[in-house]
Amino acid sequence: MHIKPIASPYRPDPQIASLGAKIGDPVRPADFPETILRFRNDRWAATIGMAAYDDATWVRHFGRFQPLPDNMPAPLALRYHGHQFRVYNPDIGDGRGFLFGQVRDGNGRLLDLATKGSGTTPYSRRGDGRLTLKGGVREILATEMLEALGVNTSKTFSLIETGEELMRGDEPSPTRSAVMVRLSHGHIRIGSFQRVAAEGDTAFMHQLIAYCLTQLYDVAPSENPAAQLLELAVERVADLAASYMVAGFVHGVLNTDNINITGESFDYGPWRFSEYWDPQFTAAYFDESGLYAFGRQAEALHWNLGQLAVALRLVSDAPPLISALERFPHFYQQAVIRRFLWRLGVSSRGTEKDRLLVEAAERAMSREKIPIDQFFFAHRSGKTDAFETQGEYHLAFREQLQDYTRIDSRPGSYWKDGPICSMLINEVENIWNAIADQDDWQPLQRKISAIRAMGQAHEDAI
Incomplete structure (x- = not known):
């Protein structure tokens, strides 16, 4: 979204x-x-x-x-x-x-x-x-x-x-x-509903649900507003989980008080972008068990939605809430495919073919240690000859990708000339060090400009 x-x-x-x-x-x-x-x-x-x-x-x-x-x-x-x-x-x-x-x-x-x-x-x-x-x-x-x-x-x-x-x-x-x-x-967070449920305030729970539906989702409440809100949140949060994966992003602290009821990502602390497709990669030094590791973010967000369902039991029977929760894997898979294709710049060939393409891309990045941003940039721009590694998994992905139609209508200078815009920890630290040591804000301003140019290139190409 x-x-x-x-x-x-x-x-x-x-x-x-x-x-x-x-x-x-x-x-x-x-x-x-x-x-x-x-x-x-x-x-x-x-x-x-x-x-x-x-x-x-x-x-x-x-x-x-x-x-x-x-x-x-x-x-x-x-x-x-x-x-x-x-x-x-x-x-x-x-x-x-x-x-x-x-x-x-x-x-x-x-x-x-x-x-x-x-x-x-x-x-x-x-x-x-x-x-x-x-x-x-x-x-x-x-x-x-x-x-x-x-x-x-x-x-x-x-x-x-x-x-x-x-x-x-x-x-x-x-x-x-x-x-x-x-x-x-x-x-309004999942934790907002947890507080109301803990206090047993049925009247305010109804009021909070109505506020979220009418003001944040812009829909009229149904016969079961609690289940309606959970259904909407499940779809939005599943998309959020997918968007993190395709971006190579690790939020780091996916606690229920950090999950917005609209599925909008916010409140950034120890975040990191992963250079490689590494499911075990963590952002927070204090996440010793890897609870919020790169590859566990969908699981974490699904669990958090379960806590929202528990809170909403204050005003709803369980079956419709369970039914809404069970749709998370479906929404997540759909969103991963949609977002993968968007970042590759190709149109869909149908759910099963798209799923196999995504799995091949994940294997190629993971098994052959291809940096995530390099992978997407090269295949979006057509500069795949720049890869140092052309192993069997990467070649298998390239073969599948040949059957896809590119939807770029106006490939701009970013795709032609680069450089690839990434956000790895060393660059983040260097930008901060320029500010801390010399009060030099130019590296930050240049990076913001480069990021926005990259974002515009994605918009212009579709």
Whole structure:
């Protein structure tokens, strides 16, 4: 599900107010010593009528959090529970962020403006409510790359450096601080439903389900709204799992509080792109069991949907929920095939032939250690002679691919000249080191431009 940005005037629509006081707690943003604008996403700002903001106005709203016109009067730290590495935790919620605005975009979607690193909330526990500047830079890179590869992802909307020194155990400290704003199609999580179920609040569960159906999915509730919502979420989340695989992406922390009810990827921490098709590849150093490894992401997301079904039992019988869950493998296989063909730039020849092609591609990448991005680029551009390896699995894939029709109508300079746009950890670290050591933001800006050119090449070619 790839949404193209469409310019639109500012259309405030704070629908979250319809859920009342149970959805979150009013909070105050931190008063930062500095507000230095480092990144503003004017491409997506245009979709919600904010591209014309000058930098001073931008900082007032997204660094000092002056309320947006006719929008939410105060920020809300949302309440939720969640399974974290499959251990249930009722003591979480927005611990360093809040929702502070809702708007409609050019497609009519309700979008949230929410923060990361904006200060402490009732759910901060022992945390300082802050975000490292490196964490913000990494989130820009993740969201830009995923968007270019067709993944349904939140958009990094703004990054402002805040002038504080933070102590962290997983990076050299003290380190620089920032506040980030995310543009996302809702911040209602699976964990949001888990909290309501744990509290046994039947009335609010009905209210939350209705909100998600009418405001986030834009559908009228059926006779069984809970099962209807689960069916929609299963299809969207299955597509999300497939999109991660075809992009070669590992989210790293697929806890139920990190899974959006709309199937939109968000909240990027220890993410990595895998260079090779390696099912055991993990992103988080603390994922010692490989629970969220590259090849286990579909399993993890299916399990999370099972927890949503458990929560929805508060208001629905089990059979229709089970029926919805059982459709996940079908939706996942369909999405993997569709997305594989999209990235290869070929049209479908039917489900069974397509499935065999995908399996051959996975074998070729895995058995012959062909980098994922190189594999797709070479076959999309027709430059397969550049491969150093031409083993039996790769040759078998090439033979199958010959029967497919290419759908590129306007192959552009990216496919002709490259270079291949990847996002491996060494480059991420080099981009950050230029900022940390020399305050040099040019490598980041150049990378964003290269990613967007690659994304445009995918759009133009179809």
